[in-house]
Amino acid sequence: MSAASSALSTYRRIFAEAPGSLAFSAAGFIARMPMSMVGIGMVTMLSSLRGDYALGGAVSATMALAAALLGPQVARLVDRYGQSRIALRATGVTVAAMGALLLCAAFGAPDWTLFVCALVVGCMPAMGSLVRARWAHLYQGSPLLHTAYSFESVVDEIVFIVGPILAVGLSTSWFPEAGPLLATVLLAVGTLLFCAQGRTEPPVHPHAHASGSSALRTRGLLVLVITFVGTGAVFGSVEVTTVAFADHLHHKALSSVVLAVYALGSCIAGIVFGALELKGPLSRRFLVGIITLAVSMLPLLFVKNLVALAAALFVAGLSISPTMVTTMGLVERIVPPAKLTEGMTWTTTGLAVGVAFGSSAAGWVVDAAGASAGYWVTVAAAALSVVTAFLGSRRLRSAPEQQEGARVESDDPARPVEQLGR
Template sequence: MVGPYRGLFDGPGVKGFVLAAFIGRMPMSMLGIGIVLLISALSGSYATAGAVAATTNVSFAVAAPLTGRLVDRFGQGRIIVPFASLNALALATLMLSAGLGLPQWTLYVSALLVGATSLSLGSMVRARWSALHGGSSRLHTAFAFESVADEVIFVTGPALVTILATEINPYAGLTVALVCMLGGSLALAAQRRTQPPVQSSRGGGGTPILIPGIALLACVYLGLGTVFGSVDLITVAFAEEHGVKGAAGLLLAAFAGGSMVSGLWFGSRHWRISLRGRFLRALVVFVAGLTPIMFIGDTFVMAGALFLAGLAISPTLITGFSLTERLVPPSLLTEGMAWISTSIGFGVALGAWAGGRLTEAVGASSAYVLPLAAAALAAVVGAGGSGLLRLPEAASPAET
């Protein structure tokens, strides 16, 4: 399994941009729960805390493609520095507004700015990998590594921010998130050597979402985001229903852990199946993996089931980003990948909202029908439109 990853980080500047991007995107798993913990601790209102966190998520989902377009047009370095600085200022303003007890509208305005200025560093680091290994089988391995890195962040980030906010100070979690974001982002911006070159857009530009294959992927990932958002919320309710609310973190870590393991394995393989075929198979496996969780009433068994269900996450994300890299012109690559992140973000918000309502209506175990239905719909849409994902036969090694 280790073989294909050996030498992946040996190029000039590779270790630097990988480490900087990892640190810089730690807040993506810390921000939402950090806001909830801070505002609920200071105001006593989970409703307000959740609404402010949701404002940040939706604002980011809307702004990410626009930010990606600016990055493609002007280069990463010229966009990262001002956006990261504004993001740090907005997050500090949010914390001060909460701490000083300012009117609620200040919380929402600050949260809106936090989301709008957040950077999709995951898209940017994948664009750097594409500039290094585009058209090579190395790109598949690099995207697999980034998927695993994302899962490590989602396993460790929430636990870290919770410990900081509850054991040290309500502000501590968001403060660490701010420092990680600013330090990692500025370090990434400083590494111009590995930055993808700015390429002029031929034919008047346009937007990647108008490419049929990208529009299809966006629809599929909207469904998968719904899975992620609903599973997170329903699993917390499931643990509480069974009297072990503290085990919710373990259950969600099992879900992400399955993705980590499969990502390492998936990236180590040299595939003969086409990229499109891998994507469709991963969707089917995801549906199959989610089916048993509707019928489980034991916490430990649920942990195992969620681990198995999570095995399909990384292969689905890896192949989706790889398809995006192949379908989008180089001059629009960062924006194209940002559209995938945006679709997932909207899906997470939708899944959390719908999952909460369904859980209150029918209970947690029955509510797991929502992520199963969302995954099944994503698979049907992906299979039905799979012709839009067909790549040229004279494919690069990354296709095989």
């Protein structure tokens, strides 16, 4: 009981010592709901309307690839011109494109119209990066930043618990377009509420971008991005294959519950991880996390029913949140503050590219070889992550130390924790 109280006290501190943090975090939660709803909602919608998992996976993959291309550019504009100014405009474009896509799907427009709309949906701002950039602005250099990142990782997992249930549940029990439609509404409302929290918005750094150099050129960041391509393929293939596997067993609606159990494992791990005071290099923790994630995917090859699948996914989920928290900690450590949002978005871009390939490949394998065969894509993607992380481990070990001088000389204003009187 004392351990639970200690953990709760640790999480309370991150809000108590930073006025306004609860408001932007709550708004960010609403705005992030679409990231767990759009992909699986698109697969569910198009498989119901047109009976084609491959089409649903391809449209979902197109969105992810578009986000990979456009997301870092939107994030770079955010760093240069401010969160509210850019996020509101990007969200407006996304909402319009998603509305057009749903109309095309509902009225039987040609398949190519779905892909055109999906490309524009890629303008969606990476709200998770924007939220974490605010925490970094508030707690840079403080141990509380680890707790804040862990909290946001838990929020992400809650999003992935609630989102698929809503998307699949609404699309299967109400009408096929209901899940993606709700995701669109939540994006609009959440972004508006988030951008209204002006006092916690990080400062802009227009002159830091005058050279035109990208955050991707930062030593070590490319290793994280490529590793996350494999990790994203794990996530994308698990989603598509789980829906198909449940459908094969005539329980398609339960796929959202199984995926929620997957996210629940990550959520629990994230809560515990955030309350720990860990020592040792972040690069080592990152490599251990990726290896653990890969090993935990192997049991998926042997499941025969939904109960066994849920149990296997719960165990697999335990490694996700700690790995994500460690990754964001590495990004915050190695990327200059003036390019932090872009740096974080590059990691989510890696995930998006991976999700695109993973969901598309899994959809193709499912259609060609059966539902459970899609989990071979998952295992192969996890192996790719391990190989990349291992080969790049030396660059990650050296990157934080090399960036310390750059951070000290940064044009970032006085640390906000000092402004808060700490």
